[in-house]
Amino acid sequence: MKFEKIQAPKGVREYLPPESQSFEWVREQLISPAKAAGYQLMELPVFEDTNLFTRGVGESTDVVSKEMYTFEDRGGRSITLRPEGTAGVMRAVIESNLDRGQLPVKVWYSGQFFRAERPQAGRYRQFYQVGIEAIGIDDPALDAEVIAIADRGFKNLGLKNYRLEITSLGDAQSRAAHRVDLLKFISGLQLDEATVSRAAINPLRLFDDKRPEMQEAMAKAPILLDYLSPASAQNFAAVQSYLKEMGIAFTINPRMVRGLDYYTGTTFEFIHPDLGAQSGIGGGGRYDGLMETLGGQALSGIGFGLGVDRALLAAIAESTVPSQEFTSDLFIIPLGDESKGQALTIASSLRASGIRTEIAFGDRALKGAMKAADKSGARYVIVLGESELRDGSVELKRMSDGVTSSVKIAQLQDELQRALAL
RNA sequence: GUGGGCGUAGCUCAGCUGGUAGAGCACUCGGUUGUGGUCCGAGAUGUCGCGGGUUCGAGCCCCGUCGUUCACCCCA
Numbered sequence: 001m002k003f004e005k006i007q008a009p010k011g012v013r014e015y016l017p018p019e020s021q022s023f024e025w026v027r028e029q030l031i032s033p034a035k036a037a038g039y040q041l042m043e044l045p046v047f048e049d050t051n052l053f054t055r056g057v058g059e060s061t062d063v064v065s066k067e068m069y070t071f072e073d074r075g076g077r078s079i080t081l082r083p084e085g086t087a088g089v090m091r092a093v094i095e096s097n098l099d100r101g102q103l104p105v106k107v108w109y110s111g112q113f114f115r116a117e118r119p120q121a122g123r124y125r126q127f128y129q130v131g132i133e134a135i136g137i138d139d140p141a142l143d144a145e146v147i148a149i150a151d152r153g154f155k156n157l158g159l160k161n162y163r164l165e166i167t168s169l170g171d172a173q174s175r176a177a178h179r180v181d182l183l184k185f186i187s188g189l190q191l192d193e194a195t196v197s198r199a200a201i202n203p204l205r206l207f208d209d210k211r212p213e214m215q216e217a218m219a220k221a222p223i224l225l226d227y228l229s230p231a232s233a234q235n236f237a238a239v240q241s242y243l244k245e246m247g248i249a250f251t252i253n254p255r256m257v258r259g260l261d262y263y264t265g266t267t268f269e270f271i272h273p274d275l276g277a278q279s280g281i282g283g284g285g286r287y288d289g290l291m292e293t294l295g296g297q298a299l300s301g302i303g304f305g306l307g308v309d310r311a312l313l314a315a316i317a318e319s320t321v322p323s324q325e326f327t328s329d330l331f332i333i334p335l336g337d338e339s340k341g342q343a344l345t346i347a348s349s350l351r352a353s354g355i356r357t358e359i360a361f362g363d364r365a366l367k368g369a370m371k372a373a374d375k376s377g378a379r380y381v382i383v384l385g386e387s388e389l390r391d392g393s394v395e396l397k398r399m400s401d402g403v404t405s406s407v408k409i410a411q412l413q414d415e416l417q418r419a420l421a422l
Numbered sequence: 423g424u425g426g427g428c429g430u431a432g433c434u435c436a437g438c439u440g441g442u443a444g445a446g447c448a449c450u451c452g453g454u455u456g457u458g459g460u461c462c463g464a465g466a467u468g469u470c471g472c473g474g475g476u477u478c479g480a481g482c483c484c485c486g487u488c489g490u491u492c493a494c495c496c497c498a
Binding site: 007010061062063066067084113115117118119120121122123124127128129131194198205208210211258259260270276277278279280281282283305306307308309310311333335365366367368369370371372373374375381383385386387395397399402404 | 423457458459489498
């Protein structure tokens with residue numbers, strides 16, 4: 001009887017051994033700077049009330065209007081798999097009153113997110129992000145720190161070929177003033193229907209159009225940075241000077257457009273040129289109205305999300321992924337059923353003292369088991385057979401050069417710890 | 423949602439203008455008794471994505487379908 005194979009759903013990216021080690025490494029490198037800066041872990045659900053995203057992220061965004069995994073649960077509630085991280089953090093902060101204590105609230109998260117898009121290089125329907133949020137303080141120094149933490153994550157990966165782009169979306173007045181002029185400008189252009197409707201949703205998006213003729217047309221469009229209120233301009237200048245003081249390289253991209261509606265003030269993106277069409281490896285910004293929109297206090301926040309999948313692709317492109325193959329310290333080959341019990345016992349106690357120990361299972365010939373030991377990359381091997389059980393000592397074989405030494409089983413732990421310390 | 427490329431052993435692929443499948447790597451066993459990496463020998467594995475059509479005959483041609491991949495859109 002043969003059953004049909006079941007495949008993974010379209011667009012999911014899985015990380016299997018040995019590649020999973022690289023993935024794990026990337027994730028840790030990206031988030032460790034946040035831990036070092038006093039941000040604390042927040043573990044959140046991957047599904048939320050759909051309203052959280054329609055209200056928080058914005059109904060006009062592509063993410064919400066056509067990329068959400070939304071379904072009805074058994075109680076008839078509309079549930080959505082989270083397409084981004086910030087809204088969920090805000091919901092949890094408000095719900096648990098974390099914003100009633102010491103500010104800023106500083107948290108980090110890590111996990112998978114979901115968007116129902118056509119898969120493509122670096123774009124998956126389930127993808128991984130790490131992110132942080134700092135909520136409750138509006139201070140350009142905090143903006144600079146958040147950017148610096150993300151930048152440090154990429155530096156931890158050994159990446160050199162990425163760039164940081166920043167801009168400011170200003171405050172509400174700045175944006176309103178700019179919008180009037182931008183719409184006026186756009187109305188003077190000859191646009192196709194699709195583009196007109198995009199402009200109606202968010203005129204800023206036209207800056208992001210990849211078609212050369214559109215780029216050219218938009219080259220003369222009024223730029224938001226020129227409309228910043230004095231306070232916004234001063235704030236943005238401060239962020240820049242802090243970044244310079246920290247030695248973080250950046251370029252100002254006044255045409256930067258982010259996909260989520262809640263951003264205000266400082267916004268930024270990290271871009272890696274070697275990844276194909278999906279070149280953004282991370283991004284974030286400040287969001288002034290989000291918390292209030294979600295029923296909380298009128299507090300400002302700033303945060304980022306970094307794409308773990310794409311960061312890994314970038315690290316592969318720059319060949320910075322360490323070849324840290326998994327290796328155990330000792331490989332035990334039991335010969336015969338008698339020895340298996342002892343192998344299990346020895347392995348168990350060695351592991352308890354931190355020695356990574358594997359056992360050869362099954363009843364393979366010694367040659368085959370040695371081959372398995374070799375493949376595993378284990379540094380030492382012992383064979384447990386009749387004679388070893390009889391006189392309580394084993395030949396400890398160093399795989400790098402084949403040299404063996406006789407060791408009492410009782411001394412094995414000490415001997416290994418001495419040998420491995422080298 | 424739209425468009426292009428590709429779907430042959432576990433993996434990477436070859437298969438000439440159609441004549442009923444191959445390589446390398448990996449894997450298993452062996453090269454005389456319980457010791458890996460090199461070498462030598464042997465072996466297993468494919469409904470050539472699926473369905474239909476053209477043909478005496480299709481992995482190769484045509485149509486459909488599914489999957490995958492890249493790009494548009496959008497974004498991490």
